[in-house]
Every structure is written in structure tokens, then in C-alpha cells.
Amino acid sequence: GQNIDQPTEMTATEGAIVQINCTYQTSGFNGLFWYQQHAGEAPTFLSYNVLDGLEEKGRFSSFLSRSKGYSYLLLKELQMKDSASYLCAVKDSNYQLIWGAGTKLIIKP
Amino acid sequence: IAGITQAPTSQILAAGRRMTLRCTQDMRHNAMYWYRQDLGLGLRLIHYSNTAGTTGKGEVPDGYSVSRANTDDFPLTLASAVPSQTSVYFCASSDDEGSGEQFFGPGTRLTVL
Numbered sequence: 001g002q003n004i005d006q007p008t009e010m011t012a013t014e015g016a017i018v019q020i021n022c023t024y025q026t027s028g029f030n031g032l033f034w035y036q037q038h039a040g041e042a043p044t045f046l047s048y049n050v051l052d053g054l055e056e057k058g059r060f061s062s063f064l065s066r067s068k069g070y071s072y073l074l075l076k077e078l079q080m081k082d083s084a085s086y087l088c089a090v091k092d093s094n095y096q097l098i099w100g101a102g103t104k105l106i107i108k109p
Numbered sequence: 110i111a112g113i114t115q116a117p118t119s120q121i122l123a124a125g126r127r128m129t130l131r132c133t134q135d136m137r138h139n140a141m142y143w144y145r146q147d148l149g150l151g152l153r154l155i156h157y158s159n160t161a162g163t164t165g166k167g168e169v170p171d172g173y174s175v176s177r178a179n180t181d182d183f184p185l186t187l188a189s190a191v192p193s194q195t196s197v198y199f200c201a202s203s204d205d206e207g208s209g210e211q212f213f214g215p216g217t218r219l220t221v222l
Contacts, residue, residue, distance in 0.1 A: 042213035099151030
């Protein structure tokens with residue numbers, strides 16, 4: 001079967017750095033996405049990785065290792081507005097997205 | 110319209126009733142999707158359409174139907190609602206270029222009693 005695993009909840013302090021991990025087992029791989037979802041709102045796109053390595057976009061970076069079936073999202077200089085759920089999704093061999101359950105990130109002052 | 114819209118925002122429905130959730134996008138994206146999101150679970154694909162005139166079944170299609178008469182609209186119909194269909198429903202669209210990232214509508218919160 002297909003499976004995306006990520007921690008259910010994480011807590012971090014304002015101004016700090018946090019790393020959210022995602023491991024996957026899917027039938028085929030055509031890219032990995034990270035989305036941010038604030039409570040009561042729709043998911044919004046953060047990043048896309050299709051090759052191994054690190055993609056940096058401002059305070060957010062995303063890393064991919066295809067051989068390990070592993071990705072992480074790194075958030076730097078945390079702000080209170082970063083409190084949200086972070087969703088990992090993999091595009092499988094049918095080009096459909098398989099979604100993890102999401103990691104709820106709580107930022108404390 | 111800018112982006113992707115859904116209607117209604119929320120709805121309370123009696124079991125056994127028929128309900129259509131509406132979704133419209135103005136980005137001229139070929140692909141559209143319907144997901145449901147339940148607490149503790151990832152987004153689950155109900156139905157999708159790769160282009161106008163075609164549709165396909167996702168992971169949880171039972172009890173739902175869709176149509177894609179044109180590029181912009183992708184309605185989702187519950188023929189006879191049941192309480193297990195209580196959920197938040199998101200419509201999304203994507204184009205064929207680049208990463209193919211999906212853009213989401215604001216969602217419909219549906220409660221079936």
C-alpha cells in the first residue's frame with residue numbers, strides 16, 4: 001500500500017528553527033510537495049522537490065532523499081503566524097497526490 | 110472570480126437528501142480534483158478530471174459522482190447523503206506545466222444528520 005508518515009504535532013519557540021520530517025512509501029515517485037494549512041482554511045503550496053537535495057525559499061527550505069524515501073521541511077526564524085498544519089504529499093506513478101495526515105505546528109512566544 | 114471558488118461555504122443536510130457541491134475555477138486549468146478532509150486523516154481523493162469531458166475515480170468514490178461539462182466547473186453530487194459523508198470538502202485544480210501544484214478552493218463544511 002501507499003503510505004506517508006509525518007509527526008502528528010510539534011511545538012517550537014518563536015524565533016527558533018524547526019524541522020518537520022516526512023517519510024513515504026508509494027507506487028512510483030513524481031515529486032514531493034509541502035503545503036501549509038491554517039485552521040479552517042484551504043491548503044496553500046509551499047514547496048516542490050523532484051530531485052535530491054535542498055530547495056530554499058526565504059525562511060522555508062525543503063529537502064528530499066529519494067533513495068531513503070524521506071523529506072523534511074525546515075522553518076527558520078519562526079513567527080507566530082507559522083502556527084499551522086504542514087502537509088506532505090507525494091505524486092505517485094498515476095500522477096495523483098498521496099497525502100500525509102499533516103503535522104500541527106504550535107509556536108510558543 | 111479570482112482563482113477557485115466553492116459553494117456553499119457550509120451546509121447541514123438530512124440523511125437521504127441529494128446535495129451538489131459547486132466548484133468553479135478561472136485559471137483555465139485542465140485538471141480538477143475533489144478531496145475530503147477528516148480529522149486525523151490526510152486529504153483523500155474522491156474524484157478527479159484530467160480535462161473537460163473526462164472523469165476518474167479516486168481513493169474514496171463511493172456515494173459521490175462528478176461531471177466535467179466544461180473547463181471551469183466541476184460539481185460534486187451526493188446522491189443520497191449518509192452521516193459518514195460529514196466532512197470538509199475541498200476542490201482543487203492544477204495545470205499541466207511545471208510541478209503541477211494544486212490550487213485549492215476555500216472548502217465546504219458539510220454535516221449530514
